[in-house]
Amino acid sequence: MQNDIAALTLDLGGVRVTRVEEASDPILRPAEIFPDSTPEIIQANLDWLSPRFYDAESDRLVITIQSFLLQSGGLNILVDTCVGDCKQRLRPDFDNKRWRWLERLAAAGVQPQDVHFAVSTHLHVDHVGWHTQRVGDEWKPTFPNARYLFTHPEWEYWRNNEGHPALVRTGDYIGDSVWPLFHAGQADLVAMDHEIAPGIALVPLPGHTPGHVGVSVSGSHREVLLTADLFHHPLQCCYPHWNTRFCLDPEHSRATRLRMMAHLAETGLLVLPAHFPAPTAGVLRKLTPGEDAVHPDHVYRFDFQ
Numbered sequence: 483m484q485n486d487i488a489a490l491t492l493d494l495g496g497v498r499v500t501r502v503e504e505a506s507d508p509i510l511r512p513a514e515i516f517p518d519s520t521p522e523i524i525q526a527n528l529d530w531l532s533p534r535f536y537d538a539e540s541d542r543l544v545i546t547i548q549s550f551l552l553q554s555g556g557l558n559i560l561v562d563t564c565v566g567d568c569k570q571r572l573r574p575d576f577d578n579k580r581w582r583w584l585e586r587l588a589a590a591g592v593q594p595q596d597v598h599f600a601v602s603t604h605l606h607v608d609h610v611g612w613h614t615q616r617v618g619d620e621w622k623p624t625f626p627n628a629r630y631l632f633t634h635p636e637w638e639y640w641r642n643n644e645g646h647p648a649l650v651r652t653g654d655y656i657g658d659s660v661w662p663l664f665h666a667g668q669a670d671l672v673a674m675d676h677e678i679a680p681g682i683a684l685v686p687l688p689g690h691t692p693g694h695v696g697v698s699v700s701g702s703h704r705e706v707l708l709t710a711d712l713f714h715h716p717l718q719c720c721y722p723h724w725n726t727r728f729c730l731d732p733e734h735s736r737a738t739r740l741r742m743m744a745h746l747a748e749t750g751l752l753v754l755p756a757h758f759p760a761p762t763a764g765v766l767r768k769l770t771p772g773e774d775a776v777h778p779d780h781v782y783r784f785d786f787q
């Protein structure tokens with residue numbers, strides 16, 4: 483499948499949001515990510531899933547991996563940093579790759595030294611990769627002048643979980659992509675509702691991981707919520723009770739997702755989910771029972787903008 487690297491820049495009024503994509507490929511079998519999915523459900527949704535959100539030939543869901551660049555008041559703020567280059571990972575899709583992510587960041591007018599803040603919505607492998615780059619035998623901060631922000635509960639959880647199944651399953655990404663920032667003195671621990679700059683603040687969305695956060699971005703005429711991994715795939719808008727296998731606290735994750743989705747549908751807030759393909763931005767719409775005759779079991783629909 484062709485990578486879709488279409489740029490998206492939202493001008494919110496004094497604040498710009500630009501997506502910086504690393505990859506958008508069919509990489510996960512439905513059952514590999516969603517324990518509640520069945521081949522029958524995938525078949526019943528094939529009309530809208532394939533090929534944009536699901537590759538039927540390989541039986542894999544398309545997962546986009548991207549960062550969001552926020553620019554406001556002269557600050558360059560990066561939210562999440564994808565998988566990264568040359569990282570040793572057990573998943574072949576992530577192992578020892580060379581991506582064009584830095585080129586795309588440069589195309590947005592930003593060099594690594596221009597980044598003021600690198601924010602992690604949570605510490606999963608596909609959100610911290612570009613935090614560091616290999617220099618000789620060492621992993622060094624990619625953004626030499628940046629403060630790297632981590633939420634307190636997130637760092638407390640991962641720093642005390644050496645040998646965690648996620649690290650065994652994927653490779654020790656905390657060791658090569660997070661610890662070096664603490665060693666370099668560039669890491670800051672912040673509250674889950676921390677305000678990074680005027681109009682740009684973290685929003686607690688715990689459950690997927692203990693310190694998982696979204697980012698609320700408000701300009702003078704528009705607001706958007708970066709929902710991070712609150713939901714991973716448009717299928718979860720249809721079936722909002724679906725957790726992923728990567729949700730560390732499934733019940734908490736589900737409760738947070740259901741609460742937030744109800745809020746998002748009610749307010750019509752513009753949303754940027756971390757793993758949705760271009761143009762990524764959209765609004766969540768609650769379906770009235772029977773409105774979608776083809777898929778009467780769908781709860782919400784994600785309308786891309």
Ligand SMILES: [Zn+2]
Binds near residue numbers: 711
């Ligand atoms: Zn993710």
